[in-house]
Amino acid sequence: MYNFNYHCPSSLQEAESLYAKSEDPMFLAGGHTLLPTMKQRLNAPTDLIDLAGLTELAGISREGDVLQIGAYTRHADVAASELVQAAIPALAKLARGIGDTQVRNRGTIGGSVANNDPAADYPAALLGLGATVVTTKRAVPADEFFVDMFETVLEEGEIITAVTFPVKGDAEYIKFANPASRYATVGVFINRHNDGVRVAITGAASSVFRCSEYEAALSSSFAESALNGITLRTDNFNEDLHASVDYRAHLCAVIAKRVIASMV
Amino acid sequence: MVAKNIGEPVLRKEDARFITGKGNYTDDINLRGQAHAFFVRAPVARAMITSLDCSAAEAADGVVAVLTGAQVAEDGLGSLPCGWMVLSKDGSEMKQPPHPPLAADRINYSGEPFAVVIADTLQQARDAAELVEVEFDELDAVVSVADAQSGPQIHPEVPDNTNYDWELGERDETLKAIENAHHVTRLSLVNNRLIPNAIEPRAAIGDYNSGTDEITLYTTSQNPHLARLVLTAFVQLAPEHKLRIIAPDVGGGFGSKIFIYSEETVVAWAARKLDLPIKWTADRSESFLTDAHGRDHVSEAELAMDENGNFLALRVKTLANMGAYLSTFASAVPTYLYGTLLAGQYKTPNVYVEVQAVMTNTAPVDAYRGAGRPEATYLLERIVEIAAQEMNMDPAELRRKNFIQPEDFPYQTPVALEYDIGDYEASLDKALAMADYAGFSARREASVAEGKLRGIGFSCYIEACGLAPSQVAGSLGAGVGLWESGEVRVNPTGSVTVMTGSHSHGQGHETTFAQLVASQLGISIDDVEVIHGDTGKMDFGMGTYGSRSLSVGGSALMKAADKIVAKGKKIAGHLMDAKSEDIDFDDGEFKVRESNLSKTFQEIAFAAYVPHDYPLEELEPGLTEKAFYDPANFTYPAGTHICEVEIDPDTGVTSVVKFTAVDDFGTIINPMIVEGQVHGGIAQGIGQAMLEHGIYDETGQLQTGSFMDYCMPRADDLPNFDVGMTTTVCTHNPVGAKGCGEAGAIGSPPAVINAITNALGVREIDMPATPLNVWQTLQNATHEDARGE
Numbered sequence A: 001m002y003n004f005n006y007h008c009p010s011s012l013q014e015a016e017s018l019y020a021k022s023e024d025p026m027f028l029a030g031g032h033t034l035l036p037t038m039k040q041r042l043n044a045p046t047d048l049i050d051l052a053g054l055t056e057l058a059g060i061s062r063e064g065d066v067l068q069i070g071a072y073t074r075h076a077d078v079a080a081s082e083l084v085q086a087a088i089p090a091l092a093k094l095a096r097g098i099g100d101t102q103v104r105n106r107g108t109i110g111g112s113v114a115n116n117d118p119a120a121d122y123p124a125a126l127l128g129l130g131a132t133v134v135t136t137k138r139a140v141p142a143d144e145f146f147v148d149m150f151e152t153v154l155e156e157g158e159i160i161t162a163v164t165f166p167v168k169g170d171a172e173y174i175k176f177a178n179p180a181s182r183y184a185t186v187g188v189f190i191n192r193h194n195d196g197v198r199v200a201i202t203g204a205a206s207s208v209f210r211c212s213e214y215e216a217a218l219s220s221s222f223a224e225s226a227l228n229g230i231t232l233r234t235d236n237f238n239e240d241l242h243a244s245v246d247y248r249a250h251l252c253a254v255i256a257k258r259v260i261a262s263m264v
Numbered sequence B: 001m002v003a004k005n006i007g008e009p010v011l012r013k014e015d016a017r018f019i020t021g022k023g024n025y026t027d028d029i030n031l032r033g034q035a036h037a038f039f040v041r042a043p044v045a046r047a048m049i050t051s052l053d054c055s056a057a058e059a060a061d062g063v064v065a066v067l068t069g070a071q072v073a074e075d076g077l078g079s080l081p082c083g084w085m086v087l088s089k090d091g092s093e094m095k096q097p098p099h100p101p102l103a104a105d106r107i108n109y110s111g112e113p114f115a116v117v118i119a120d121t122l123q124q125a126r127d128a129a130e131l132v133e134v135e136f137d138e139l140d141a142v143v144s145v146a147d148a149q150s151g152p153q154i155h156p157e158v159p160d161n162t163n164y165d166w167e168l169g170e171r172d173e174t175l176k177a178i179e180n181a182h183h184v185t186r187l188s189l190v191n192n193r194l195i196p197n198a199i200e201p202r203a204a205i206g207d208y209n210s211g212t213d214e215i216t217l218y219t220t221s222q223n224p225h226l227a228r229l230v231l232t233a234f235v236q237l238a239p240e241h242k243l244r245i246i247a248p249d250v251g252g253g254f255g256s257k258i259f260i261y262s263e264e265t266v267v268a269w270a271a272r273k274l275d276l277p278i279k280w281t282a283d284r285s286e287s288f289l290t291d292a293h294g295r296d297h298v299s300e301a302e303l304a305m306d307e308n309g310n311f312l313a314l315r316v317k318t319l320a321n322m323g324a325y326l327s328t329f330a331s332a333v334p335t336y337l338y339g340t341l342l343a344g345q346y347k348t349p350n351v352y353v354e355v356q357a358v359m360t361n362t363a364p365v366d367a368y369r370g371a372g373r374p375e376a377t378y379l380l381e382r383i384v385e386i387a388a389q390e391m392n393m394d395p396a397e398l399r400r401k402n403f404i405q406p407e408d409f410p411y412q413t414p415v416a417l418e419y420d421i422g423d424y425e426a427s428l429d430k431a432l433a434m435a436d437y438a439g440f441s442a443r444r445e446a447s448v449a450e451g452k453l454r455g456i457g458f459s460c461y462i463e464a465c466g467l468a469p470s471q472v473a474g475s476l477g478a479g480v481g482l483w484e485s486g487e488v489r490v491n492p493t494g495s496v497t498v499m500t501g502s503h504s505h506g507q508g509h510e511t512t513f514a515q516l517v518a519s520q521l522g523i524s525i526d527d528v529e530v531i532h533g534d535t536g537k538m539d540f541g542m543g544t545y546g547s548r549s550l551s552v553g554g555s556a557l558m559k560a561a562d563k564i565v566a567k568g569k570k571i572a573g574h575l576m577d578a579k580s581e582d583i584d585f586d587d588g589e590f591k592v593r594e595s596n597l598s599k600t601f602q603e604i605a606f607a608a609y610v611p612h613d614y615p616l617e618e619l620e621p622g623l624t625e626k627a628f629y630d631p632a633n634f635t636y637p638a639g640t641h642i643c644e645v646e647i648d649p650d651t652g653v654t655s656v657v658k659f660t661a662v663d664d665f666g667t668i669i670n671p672m673i674v675e676g677q678v679h680g681g682i683a684q685g686i687g688q689a690m691l692e693h694g695i696y697d698e699t700g701q702l703q704t705g706s707f708m709d710y711c712m713p714r715a716d717d718l719p720n721f722d723v724g725m726t727t728t729v730c731t732h733n734p735v736g737a738k739g740c741g742e743a744g745a746i747g748s749p750p751a752v753i754n755a756i757t758n759a760l761g762v763r764e765i766d767m768p769a770t771p772l773n774v775w776q777t778l779q780n781a782t783h784e785d786a787r788g789e
């Protein structure tokens, strides 16, 4: 790790102005993605702006059919939240399956979403549920938020303050974990509601994506068999030591069917 | 005779220290004024260093010095040697390239150190390391074992990148038997490369005292005396009496901390050169890149049988990867610890093995838990399993039929070893019962009904432990003897301090050895303190590896304790006016036979140190005895492992649903510790079989350089293990023990793979059987079936 200046602002405004004043700043949330890269000297911010003191980013609340989770909410708190468990149990389950205890006690939803790791779990929930990412500048629908591998629409200095999830229909998430890292080799999130079916897949491709082929098939018949014979386009699928493109494509169908089976 | 206290599952004395954070590991030690070392490592696998400029680094904040390979050479520091000579078929000596502690002009693997920055803080050393200006002329790397001999030559001293071409056994007889056999099973297989990953990374602190001209080296070693011998006699770091090595608490080794590495050598050398304590602790990435890796064989084998399935001959050809340099034990692993084990538990009359050791531009490969014996067991137990398939015989019964029988012992194998004792059928039967083999087909049907595949696999392993009879080892090319030392110091109040040349890095010696000595002396184990790991405290010893500590080190302690009792009898005889021959020692009391006179052990100890009433003209005061024990033979732990798996054919995910291990370790001192050793070994074996794989890409970059890609077994990957014992007592050491540290890792991998091939209905699958690998194997099998129809 290189030396850096550490700041712990107590308001969003202060955080933004610190960011504007610093040479090469970065925001710090749980640090479970950022700090390892700094230790390996792959990231070298001059200034680290810790979001821990911002009450604006804290808390889980529900208003009618909208569940709001503050950006600085730890995975463990989402997993344990009765509000989340009652509103969208699949989301609590997803949080419970992230990393290990230490990771869940530090990592935050804002950090995970901002990072957009192609194998991360939360992006599947955001896209699958049609969530909205609320930032210091705007509110961005999940469909527009995730751009590509480790890339989002976030601009310089823009801070995620919360994620809002519509509470509608039922949902389920199953991850097929990479045996070593336990990130998602393939994770499938399905949300079925009155207006149709949303299917989001993480891990398989360079970024989380909505699987329009599955959505179309499931909208007309919500059954495992609806997925038979569907071949996914795999041009941007990932290939690594743990899974080939073919295997990932195969797993998409297998895991999606398991999600469906657990919902019908 | 082994007495009470032995066989009790006493809780480990050392655990209170370890689990309350009171352990004293090398990195916990901080010396006044110490500086920190950061090694500058090659980012490429094979290259010439065309220029190296350290001036900017030297000028950086806090930097004390930047030392390079050139300075190592200037100071006359020798090469890090390999300790075992292996002769080729033609009688020529193995080709050993020099291994400089810091590379001077050529880089031979990615991660190889070529300079070290020493600074006031680690941070400063790291910062300065980035200022070292180096240019490389990159060369094509040799990476895979299979291509090593045809690749560009890595070392001028090693033509064809081949260190030796070794053989063992009767070639002609074996070939003839294969040619004339009723059936020959043939198999090619790979033993996957493993990365050890002890929980404590390697670390070293060099400390120099200019007043006494003595270097003290604190280091994570399994064998501090051996390290001292190598660093003084071979590397010429210092005279032997001027180097003290302390290996304090060590957090796991699995073999990887046997070897003498660059970093501890350099840190000790630099400490004297700069007259400054210098500390280095590997980070996990350095451990991945530079701890000696394990296994990495490619083999072909043929097993010949008659029409009844009697084994007639086994022929094996193996290519063993040594990596970029010959590490301390490397040459012995695929030869003396591998070829000699290929008879297994079977009375195969002819065995012939050829091993070629080859060099590649990868980290050195050396002994890793089991060392050679897992590779032998994997090959043998895989080919036997396939032979059973091909002969249409039950795999358990084919094995049983070929077992060496209890009446055959001592049994001379065709590959040099003489097994002293064993009862292989007893282990097999017990394992079959514990694993409920009879109920397997019902369990399989139940799995099939749920869309799962179920398989069962066997492994009947044997290993040679208790390294080693020195004369045998010497005749095989060992550079050292392999006895062990032990000392029992009775204190005036009757408590006991035990010194051993063995080294504990997780094995629980402080408990096991205390039990052994306490029961010999009839005292409480709380009155025994076991001390190890400091060349300044105990006699020269050979350290811990090859499951040798109890059978060799424990035997030395037993001999020393016997001497204490013998001397105690003389003292007791004097005190009670009896002849020492008339004194019995039992349960801590010296008794005059056929009388009511007795003295306690503590009274005798006191009399020895306060010799007011004492036969000083015949007997020296004091009560301290030493012993050196050189074993007469290896020990031969053996047993049967049975693995049952269930596979999800949709995903390729394999669950080990049942694992049974029945082992014969001879006398057991502490069954709880032994079970723990077996559990750990099986976890590593399952890791090798299903999860772990050290992979380099074609340029020699380690692709599995972190836990994100290198998959270590975790608790939820493993079932509860069913562990059982059978016992035949080792015939030639006083403890009767055979050793238990490696058995789990040796026996389990073939059991797992045999279970998986059994479940999938295929002949072969390579380790590790990851979900991807299993799924791919199923796809290929389905395609082949489709093509066949």
Ligand SMILES: Cc1cc2nc3c(=O)[nH]c(=O)nc-3n(C[C@H](O)[C@H](O)[C@H](O)COP(=O)(O)OP(=O)(O)OC[C@H]3O[C@@H](n4cnc5c(N)ncnc54)[C@H](O)[C@@H]3O)c2cc1C
Pocket (backbone or CB within 6 Å): A026, A027, A028, A029, A030, A031, A032, A033, A034, A035, A051, A071, A072, A097, A098, A099, A100, A103, A106, A107, A108, A109, A110, A111, A112, A113, A114, A115, A117, A119, A120, A121, A122, A154, A158, A159, A160, A161, A181, A182, A183, A184
């Ligand atoms: C061992 C391990 C296992 C893991 N396993 C999983 C897993 O199974 N599944 C999974 O999904 N993840 C996993 N993770 C990742 C973990 O969930 C991280 O915590 C998460 O990805 C990042 O969140 P963080 O709060 O730690 O963010 P940080 O590391 O602090 O920040 C990450 C990035 O996001 C930026 N950032 C943070 N917060 C904000 C904000 N509010 N607004 C704008 N930018 C922001 C930071 O500047 C930085 O660039 C694992 C991590 C580890 C170390």
